[in-house]
Structures are given as C-alpha cells and as structure tokens.
Amino acid sequence: MPSFECANCPKKFESNALDARCVRCGSALFLSSAGTTNPSRAEVESLPPGVWRFRGFLPEVADNHIVSIGEGGTPMLAARRLGEEMGFQHLLLKDETRNPTGSFIDRGSTVLMSLAKGRGVKRISCVTTGNLGASLAAYSAKAGVETEIRILPNTDHGKLYQMIAYGARVEILSRTPHKVRPEADAISISAANPFILEGEKTTGLEMIHDLGWKQPDAIVVPVGTGGHLAMIWRSLLQLHRGGLIEIPSCKLIGVQLQASAPIVEGLQASRRMASDEKPLTELEESEPIFKRAAVESIRESGGYGIEISAREAIQGTSLLARTEGIFAEPASASVVASLKLIKDGGLLDPSDTIVCVITGSGLKDTKTIKILSRTAKHVVTREDLIIKPVQMGRTKLKILRALSDQPCFGYGIWKALSKERSITTASVYQHLSELEGIALIRRSGVVRAKGRERILYEITRKGAEFLKITRSREGRFVVD
Ligand SMILES: [Zn+2]
Structure with a gap:
C-alpha cells in the first residue's frame, strides 16, 4: 500500500486512495514510498525518452495501463x-x-491517469484555473475516463478551449469554492495530488x-x-x-x-x-x-x-x-x-x-497575447500608414502631464480631468487613442479593478520629449 507524508505536519500513513489528504490536518501529501526499483544509469538509458524512461523512480504501473x-x-x-x-x-x-497540452503538468497527468486506469476509475473531477484542467482532460480522453472540470471565470480562454475540445464537462463557477465537493463516484484531483x-x-x-x-x-x-x-x-x-x-x-x-x-x-x-x-x-x-x-x-x-x-x-x-x-x-x-x-x-x-x-x-x-500585440512596435496596421495630424490642445497636454507623473488607466485620467471641468469619458478615450496613434503614449499593461480589466497607459520617450518642448509655451501644436 502506498505510504504518504504530510506536506504540513509530521503525520505519516498508508492509503490506497488516489486522492488522499492528510488524515490529521487535511493538507496535501507527498508519496514517501516513491520508486519501485533502484535503476542504474544504464537501465534508465535503455528506455525510450519520456516520463516513463524514469519508471523505476515512479509508482508501479503495468505496461498495459500506461496512458501516454x-x-x-x-x-x-x-x-x-x-x-x-x-x-x-x-x-x-x-x-x-x-x-502534449503545452504544460509540464502532463508529466503528472500521465502518472495519475495510468494509476487511475489500473484501478478501473470511471470518472474524475477537478477545480482548476487552467493548465491542470487542460492536461487532465487530454489524458482522461486518452484513458477513456469521464472528466468534470469546474473553472473560475478568469480562466484563460485557450485553456478552456482545450478542455472543451478534449471532451471534458466544464462548469464555470462564480468564485473559488471553500470546500471542493467531489462528484459522486468521481475521484477529486487537484494540482497538489501526490501522484501528479x-x-x-x-x-x-x-x-x-x-x-x-x-x-x-x-x-x-x-x-x-x-x-x-x-x-x-x-x-x-x-x-x-x-x-x-x-x-x-x-x-x-x-x-x-x-x-x-x-x-x-x-x-x-x-x-x-x-x-x-x-x-x-x-x-x-x-x-x-x-x-x-x-x-x-x-x-x-x-x-x-x-x-x-x-x-x-x-x-x-x-x-x-x-x-x-x-x-x-x-x-x-x-x-x-x-x-x-x-x-x-x-x-x-x-x-x-x-x-x-x-x-x-x-x-x-x-x-x-493581447497585451503583447498592443505593445509590439513592429506590428504595422493600415492605420499606421495613414498620416493623421493631431491637434495638441490643452486636454491632451494635461493627459500627457498626468501620465508623466505615473502610468494610469483611462477612468483615472477622466476622474482627474473632470475635477477641473466637465468632460465625458468617451472624450478622454478619444484623446488617449489619438495620443497613442502618434506614439506619445502607449499601453503598458492591464489592471483589474472592481472586476473590470482596465488598460494602463504610460508616456513614451517621444511623449516626454514633446512635453519638455511644450512646457515653456502654452498653445496648440500639430504632431504627426
Ligand atoms: Zn498533516
């Protein structure tokens, strides 16, 4: 029977469960009985490359149960x-x-799903934010095991598409559950699973x-x-x-x-x-x-x-x-x-x-990918080829000055500007877009505030130089 040691307390115990937790404190476990043989370098090298080359260091799995x-x-x-x-x-x-699914977690999934296949497991379930779900879904597909995956709304779309493509049943949760309620007759897998x-x-x-x-x-x-x-x-x-x-x-x-x-x-x-x-x-x-x-x-x-x-x-x-x-x-x-x-x-x-x-x-x-494509200098769009002179009025200068102090998102700039005079948020975004178009500012990232993604803008070197020139003179400038 596999023996485990707790990751957080001194408890050691044996169990046959694939989803065991510490019997004393409920924490995640390490397998302490890892490794079936003590292979030599030559024995390792005699096997083909891949995770199972190291099977002598892993829990025992019969050849016909390996899910790879x-x-x-x-x-x-x-x-x-x-x-x-x-x-x-x-x-x-x-x-x-x-x-196979683009993540190191596949190394864990092959071991877990091979053991699950050996024990005749029919269903597994997991709560995940991404890579684990995509990986388990692929290996469950290969093993012919049903998978139920609960994800959080902020899960990357690419990972979600993988889960769906591999045939997992996906449920989107509104928040992180405090306690994971396993599906009846399914084993519940987390990234902390000792076999993974x-x-x-x-x-x-x-x-x-x-x-x-x-x-x-x-x-x-x-x-x-x-x-x-x-x-x-x-x-x-x-x-x-x-x-x-x-x-x-x-x-x-x-x-x-x-x-x-x-x-x-x-x-x-x-x-x-x-x-x-x-x-x-x-x-x-x-x-x-x-x-x-x-x-x-x-x-x-x-x-x-x-x-x-x-x-x-x-x-x-x-x-x-x-x-x-x-x-x-x-x-x-x-x-x-x-x-x-x-x-x-x-x-x-x-x-x-x-x-x-x-x-x-x-x-x-x-x-x-979205952030990278916004900040990439070498992406040329049709827009870039059209030279559009931009009137640099007082509002744009104020925005530039605000951004020269620190990066800020559109709503924050609107709040600062609207203290002085009435201006719509749409107008602020129009100014930002024009300033971005002539490379005086750029998008520097995304912040999540009050459940919404906001684009963070920062001043560019060109913007800072422009500000320096205009500092001494108020007026209208045309930039292209
Ligand atoms: Zn413990």
Whole structure:
C-alpha cells in the first residue's frame, strides 16, 4: 500500500486512495514510498525518452495501463542569444511547452491517469484555473475516463478551449469554492495530488540525465504551488540516494510574481530578492500549497527566492520569444525576467551552468497575447500608414502631464480631468487613442479593478520629449 507524508505536519500513513489528504490536518501529501526499483544509469538509458524512461523512480504501473501521449523527453536548449543579453555564458532552457497540452503538468497527468486506469476509475473531477484542467482532460480522453472540470471565470480562454475540445464537462463557477465537493463516484484531483507530483519529479530527473548525469550550478523554476520546485529537489535527493549522482550541490532559485510571493517571504532576507516594480495584475494562484516544502528545498540547496512584477514577466515572455523562439506564458517566462536580478545581485557567476525551466506555453494565454500585440512596435496596421495630424490642445497636454507623473488607466485620467471641468469619458478615450496613434503614449499593461480589466497607459520617450518642448509655451501644436 502506498505510504504518504504530510506536506504540513509530521503525520505519516498508508492509503490506497488516489486522492488522499492528510488524515490529521487535511493538507496535501507527498508519496514517501516513491520508486519501485533502484535503476542504474544504464537501465534508465535503455528506455525510450519520456516520463516513463524514469519508471523505476515512479509508482508501479503495468505496461498495459500506461496512458501516454508523448509527455516528457522535452529538449534542453542552449540559449545563446538570451544568455548574451542577460550576461550568462551557459544558459540552458528546459522547454516544457513541448509537452502534449503545452504544460509540464502532463508529466503528472500521465502518472495519475495510468494509476487511475489500473484501478478501473470511471470518472474524475477537478477545480482548476487552467493548465491542470487542460492536461487532465487530454489524458482522461486518452484513458477513456469521464472528466468534470469546474473553472473560475478568469480562466484563460485557450485553456478552456482545450478542455472543451478534449471532451471534458466544464462548469464555470462564480468564485473559488471553500470546500471542493467531489462528484459522486468521481475521484477529486487537484494540482497538489501526490501522484501528479510524482510525475512532475521527472523534470528534475530528466534534466540531470540530459546533462550527462551532471548537476548544473543552478536551476531556476517558477514557483506556482511550490510543488514542482519541491519535487525537483526531491528528484536530486532520490538520484543521490540511488547512487546515480553526487550529493546535490545545485542551487534552486524559485521565482514568483509579486502579487503572490509568500514562498519568497518565507526565506531570510539574505536569500531573497525583489524587483522595485509594483504588481500590475495577478497571474498565479495566491495560496502556494507547498510553501513549506518549497522554502525548505530552496534553503537546503543554498538557493534564492526572487519576486518579480507581472510587467517584468510579460517583458520576459517577449524577450524569450524574440531571442530563443519559445513562446511561454508569463508565469513561466518569469524565470527569464529573474535573470536580470540574479545578474545584478551577483547571485550567480556569469560562467555558471544555469537551467531555466520554461513550464508552459503562451499560446493558450490569450490575455497576454493581447497585451503583447498592443505593445509590439513592429506590428504595422493600415492605420499606421495613414498620416493623421493631431491637434495638441490643452486636454491632451494635461493627459500627457498626468501620465508623466505615473502610468494610469483611462477612468483615472477622466476622474482627474473632470475635477477641473466637465468632460465625458468617451472624450478622454478619444484623446488617449489619438495620443497613442502618434506614439506619445502607449499601453503598458492591464489592471483589474472592481472586476473590470482596465488598460494602463504610460508616456513614451517621444511623449516626454514633446512635453519638455511644450512646457515653456502654452498653445496648440500639430504632431504627426
Ligand atoms: Zn498533516
């Protein structure tokens, strides 16, 4: 019978359930009886690439129960252009966007669904904000298991379309449920499921294998729930216990968005770094289930926790795509954005071998695609080809001055302007659109306020220069 250890209390116990929780405190669990054999390097290498190459480290599954659609075996790519840009000579990317549904979670889904198939499970249910649902839906389809997925209204459309396409039954909830009520006769799966974590462990195993059984100097990984990071550390410990590698010596660097950085907060000041930017929007879950395990893993490895802003994560997405041809979602590209802080803070040496784990594809994240396409300089539309002189009256100058103090959204600008004289919001948006058209301002992101998405505008360099010229002279200017 599988034995488990609680992620949050010292309880250890055995259970046959696929969706077990701690019998004492109800927390998520780690499987402590992981690994059926103790495979040698040669035994691992004799199997084809993919998650099941590492089956000796995983819970036992019969051959005819394996539910696989080609997960794992993802490339480890040398990132020369990005490395040059960031000042690191040996930067590597473990590209998890290549998994069947575009996310590292497929590594977990293959293990869980294979066990579910072996036990004759007919239905599973889950509550998710995205990647987990898309992945479970695909693997359930392959296994012939019914899936019921409850999602929150802010779920990315790309992920929702995947769930629907794979044939899951999807219900949209109005808010996060406090308690998940499992469907009758269905097992309830969360991202914290210990068997999903076991599969995610193979990211670490595979990385070490890809490097010829050598450890890199550092592994940089998005934190999320903390589970993936903790499992990467556990994979190194397991390889060491099995005699396949030396004592784990590589630093784990966990990267989290500022909107949700409790794992980074759990570390001592000397072990954490934060950017100066303020958060724009929330892109990750705010309750890291494996905070304790993740904090301990980072500490034990001598690594660091890094907070970055959502804006920097989006910039990371763009930089990664433009330099290395990998389109990741912002939560994944946060690792790219963190490299600047790592370099500036001297946390790693420029000659260190660094592996960044790019956990998920940007293609399903339609909100980010919209932001990127708004800020892209090289998208030329028909509008750009028509030169439209713009009258720069007092209102536009006021808007520019307001934006030169700080970025703001349209409604905020309207509120400031309407204190002086009556002006409609439609008129403010018309001015903003014209200022944007002549590149004096630009869209810098999206904020969620009172349940609505608002576009944040900021002044461009051209706008700031224009303001400088006009500061001394009041009047009307024509700009094209
Ligand atoms: Zn417990």
